[in-house]
Amino acid sequence: xxxxxxxxxxxxTFQTRQMTRSVDSYFALVxxxxxxxxFLSMVLYSGRTDLASYTVIAPTLMTLWTAALMFxxxxxxEDRENGRLxxxxxxxxxxxxxxxxxxxxxxxxxxPAFVLAIGVAGxxxxxxxxxxHPVVFVLAAVTTALSTAATATALSALFIVAPGARIVQNxxxxxxxxxxxxxxxxxxxxxxxxxxxxxxxLSWGADLMRDALAPGPVESAAFRLAMVVLLGALAxxxxxxxxxxxxxxxxxxxTLSRV
Amino acid sequence: MCALEITQLRRVYxxxxxxxxxxxxxxxxxxTRGEVHGLLGPNGAGKTTLCKIIxxxxxxxxxxxxxxxxxxxxxxxxxxxxxxxxxxxxKGAYDRLTARQNLAFWAGAYGLTGARRRRRVDELLExxxxxxxxxxxxxxFSRGMKQRLHLARGLVRDxxxxxxxxxxxxxxxVAAHDFRALVGExxxxxxxxxxxxxxxxxxxxxxDRVSLIDQGRLVLTESPDTVGRLVSSYxxxxxxxxxxxxxxxxxxxxxxxSVRRVGRAVTRVETDDPDATLAxxxxxxxxxxxxxxxxxxxxxxxxxxxxxxxxxxxxx
Amino acid sequence: xxxxxxxxxxxxxVLARVDMSVIYTWRxxxxxxxxxxxxxxxxxxxxxxxxxxxxxxxxxVLGAAVLICVAETMMATASTCWDRHQGTLGLLAASPxxxxxxxxGRSLQWPASATVTTSIALLAVPPFFGVTWSPWQxxxxxxxxxxxxxxxxxxxxxxxxxxxxxxxxxNVISTIATLYITAFCGAVVPLHYWPAPxxxxxxxxxATHALEAVRLVExxxxxxxxxxxxxxxxxxxxxxxxxxxxxxxxxFARARAGNRLLD
Numbered sequence: 001x002x003x004x005x006x007x008x009x010x011x012x013t014f015q016t017r018q019m020t021r022s023v024d025s026y027f028a029l030v031x032x033x034x035x036x037x038x039f040l041s042m043v044l045y046s047g048r049t050d051l052a053s054y055t056v057i058a059p060t061l062m063t064l065w066t067a068a069l070m071f072x073x074x075x076x077x078e079d080r081e082n083g084r085l086x087x088x089x090x091x092x093x094x095x096x097x098x099x100x101x102x103x104x105x106x107x108x109x110x111x112p113a114f115v116l117a118i119g120v121a122g123x124x125x126x127x128x129x130x131x132x133h134p135v136v137f138v139l140a141a142v143t144t145a146l147s148t149a150a151t152a153t154a155l156s157a158l159f160i161v162a163p164g165a166r167i168v169q170n171x172x173x174x175x176x177x178x179x180x181x182x183x184x185x186x187x188x189x190x191x192x193x194x195x196x197x198x199x200x201x202l203s204w205g206a207d208l209m210r211d212a213l214a215p216g217p218v219e220s221a222a223f224r225l226a227m228v229v230l231l232g233a234l235a236x237x238x239x240x241x242x243x244x245x246x247x248x249x250x251x252x253x254x255t256l257s258r259v
Numbered sequence: 260m261c262a263l264e265i266t267q268l269r270r271v272y273x274x275x276x277x278x279x280x281x282x283x284x285x286x287x288x289x290x291t292r293g294e295v296h297g298l299l300g301p302n303g304a305g306k307t308t309l310c311k312i313i314x315x316x317x318x319x320x321x322x323x324x325x326x327x328x329x330x331x332x333x334x335x336x337x338x339x340x341x342x343x344x345x346x347x348x349x350k351g352a353y354d355r356l357t358a359r360q361n362l363a364f365w366a367g368a369y370g371l372t373g374a375r376r377r378r379r380v381d382e383l384l385e386x387x388x389x390x391x392x393x394x395x396x397x398x399x400f401s402r403g404m405k406q407r408l409h410l411a412r413g414l415v416r417d418x419x420x421x422x423x424x425x426x427x428x429x430x431x432x433v434a435a436h437d438f439r440a441l442v443g444e445x446x447x448x449x450x451x452x453x454x455x456x457x458x459x460x461x462x463x464x465x466x467d468r469v470s471l472i473d474q475g476r477l478v479l480t481e482s483p484d485t486v487g488r489l490v491s492s493y494x495x496x497x498x499x500x501x502x503x504x505x506x507x508x509x510x511x512x513x514x515x516x517s518v519r520r521v522g523r524a525v526t527r528v529e530t531d532d533p534d535a536t537l538a539x540x541x542x543x544x545x546x547x548x549x550x551x552x553x554x555x556x557x558x559x560x561x562x563x564x565x566x567x568x569x570x571x572x573x574x575x
Numbered sequence: 576x577x578x579x580x581x582x583x584x585x586x587x588x589v590l591a592r593v594d595m596s597v598i599y600t601w602r603x604x605x606x607x608x609x610x611x612x613x614x615x616x617x618x619x620x621x622x623x624x625x626x627x628x629x630x631x632x633x634x635x636v637l638g639a640a641v642l643i644c645v646a647e648t649m650m651a652t653a654s655t656c657w658d659r660h661q662g663t664l665g666l667l668a669a670s671p672x673x674x675x676x677x678x679x680g681r682s683l684q685w686p687a688s689a690t691v692t693t694s695i696a697l698l699a700v701p702p703f704f705g706v707t708w709s710p711w712q713x714x715x716x717x718x719x720x721x722x723x724x725x726x727x728x729x730x731x732x733x734x735x736x737x738x739x740x741x742x743x744x745x746n747v748i749s750t751i752a753t754l755y756i757t758a759f760c761g762a763v764v765p766l767h768y769w770p771a772p773x774x775x776x777x778x779x780x781x782a783t784h785a786l787e788a789v790r791l792v793e794x795x796x797x798x799x800x801x802x803x804x805x806x807x808x809x810x811x812x813x814x815x816x817x818x819x820x821x822x823x824x825x826x827f828a829r830a831r832a833g834n835r836l837l838d
Binding site: 035 | 614615621628751
């Protein structure tokens with residue numbers, strides 16, 4: 001238990017400290033205000049003010065996923081290239097927990113993204129979004145962020161095991177935005193595609209966050225939250241197992257510090 | 260006519276916060292056509308700044324530099340055409356291109372086209388010994404191979420003047436030997452070469468004249484023989500467990516430049532005269548000290564002497 | 576003079592070709608890059624479906640397809656900075672090469688690839704959203720895609736020259752530029768939706784005129800109208816190229832004054 005807690009805590013504190021210092025970490029934020037402008041102008045131009053709340057959720061989730069891709073692609077390989085992987089593996093903390101902890105820290109970027117999106121919608125378009133179900137909204141946001149970190153852990157494991165996969169790293173953004181319905185609910189998709197989308201934690205998270213902003217009652221919130229958590233947990237389990245296997249093999253082959 | 264004419268050259272860098280640092284403080288130097296000129300100096304002496312100004316990538320703060328009569332500031336286009344440059348280190352090649360593609364690119368950049376370019380590239384690959392690896396990506400090359408490629412790149416246009424900035428840094432001995440042979444060959448063809456290095460032996464072996472640069476000033480310009488004599492006239496004696504009264508006696512002897520501790524029990528005596536060295540050795544042996552060795556100083560120490568920062572004090 | 580310029584561009588284009596072959600295999604290009612771009616077109620188009628207006632959906636799908644060439648040519652912002660990381664910038668500055676021409680050739684892989692991806696996006700995605708192309712429209716659309724990619728590329732070169740100096744901000748620069756164009760060139764909402772200054776600024780963007788041309792082809796505009804839009808686009812592209820040409824010269828001249836760019 002101790003290595004897990006130690007890893008999580010070290011990762012979280014390291015990443016939050018790192019992010020306050022490095023400008024690069026905020027790169028994923030740049031898109032949030034612009035995406036809000038694009039989406040909101042589209043729904044307002046079409047006279048669908050009822051969809052305005054969608055246009056602040058989508059940029060927030062897009063920032064979250066962009067950050068996940070960015071950090072998961074670089075985190076471990078940077079450690080490896082700079083010779084930090086060996087001392088980390090030699091320390092008493094759990095390495096998968098450290099990676100997950102760091103990625104959880106990175107997910108904090110969604111908070112300023114949400115504030116930016118709300119601000120742009122309010123200041124430039126006079127459209128202030130109301131959160132009608134704050135408790136559900138916060139729970140949905142937190143579980144979605146955690147599941148994103150978990151999925152990013154799985155991705156980082158994948159990227160370190162198969163470095164060639166990093167080439168597709170920046171191509172994974174749009175397909176995910178599309179399939180998980182960050183802007184357009186997957187319920188609008190044809191049946192077979194909706195089924196596929198329901199495997200993605202983000203589709204559940206996005207739906208739930210949108211519903212939490214709407215005035216009507218949120219149906220089966222607990223079940224949907226549980227789906228977000230369950231799908232995230234599966235990703236985390238896969239990621240941890242892959243990382244552990246990678247470390248064991250790298251130690252056996254002496255390639256932990258290979259550049 | 261001079262191939263390289265440098266007059267009162269100054270370069271000041273302005274750092275953030277308005278702080279200024281003077282990298283070159285009034286350099287005067289003339290290099291005649293066909294001469295191989297070695298520029299010796301420690302790191303940070305201003306060698307690279309000088310090379311950059313000559314190769315038109317950095318502007319002087321004041322003073323002039325002429326390459327084959329063309330001013331590097333007002334006539335940089337002509338200077339570029341007649342200059343070959345090799346900056347040391349292994350950066351500066353396109354890693355994803357093959358050796359041949361790299362050279363073809365640079366030959367194109369210097370205006371060679373078609374069959375002339377192909378011939379020139381072949382010739383250079385052969386000359387620097389990369390013919391067998393010509394179709395491999397440069398990213399997979401060792402440091403020494405990359406440096407050979409840089410050298411070939413510097414020669415794409417058959418330059419009148421060749422600037423070599425620390426060309427042998429990190430080269431293995433075999434590559435460095437080949438490199439020296441190549442410089443000798445170029446000298447035979449009448450190419451003017453300005454070469455910076457901090458390897459005294461290399462400068463002495465290759466150059467017609469050698470200049471010493473320190474803190475942005477030229478300290479002296481002489482033939483390698485003269486510099487060699489200056490160097491060999493300095494000697495040092497290391498001795499173990501020298502008692503303090505003896506150290507003071509040694510320091511007072513004529514011809515002794517400095518006496519200082521270099522290890523826990525080792526005292527180093529530096530002299531500027533072989534007779535003084537003998538006298539020091541005699542004194543040590545007579546005092547019953549058996550652990551004595553004699554050697555010539557390394558370049559760093561020779562600089563200290565030549566640039567006049569002699570440490571006369573007995574420390575410790 | 577002209578042959579030397581052509582040699583410079585051709586030589587630099589070798590770098591472009593080799594870089595492209597290292598970055599992508601045909602498989603990763605097809606199943607990674609192209610799929611990502613097509614997803615982007617569908618993503619925006621579905622917002623048209625979401626708001627429930629078929630006519631507007633067609634408007635968005637054409638806009639999103641043309642935006643592909645903006646997204647792809649914007650990669651030149653980063654690839655312009657590669658010379659800085661390779662350590663070749665100083666050697667380029669010391670050579671007689673014309674920097675603007677070199678950098679024009681150096682990232683040509685993006686407009687070349689963008690011509691293909693934009694053509695595919697324009698021809699393949701809109702039919703799913705109710706647009707039908709007749710055979711004569713196909714070569715016209717491919718031609719527009721090629722010119723739009725090249726003109727957009729010229730604009731990106733100006734951004735590249737800025738990114739060369741502030742290379743740490745290269746991704747931020749290209750992201751902001753891409754999203755600005757997405758929002759304000761008339762791709763997703765008509766230009767008249769925006770205040771006048773934004774409409775004026777949009778005239779300088781090649782994408783604005785490319786969109787105009789594509790919408791005219793789809794809506795049955797006359798050849799003169801299409802050619803006028805294309806003429807404006809090419810003019811904008813040439814103007815950007817001229818700016819880039821002198822901007823690169825300026826960057827090199829400033830570097831010579833000693834801002835450590837060439838270290």
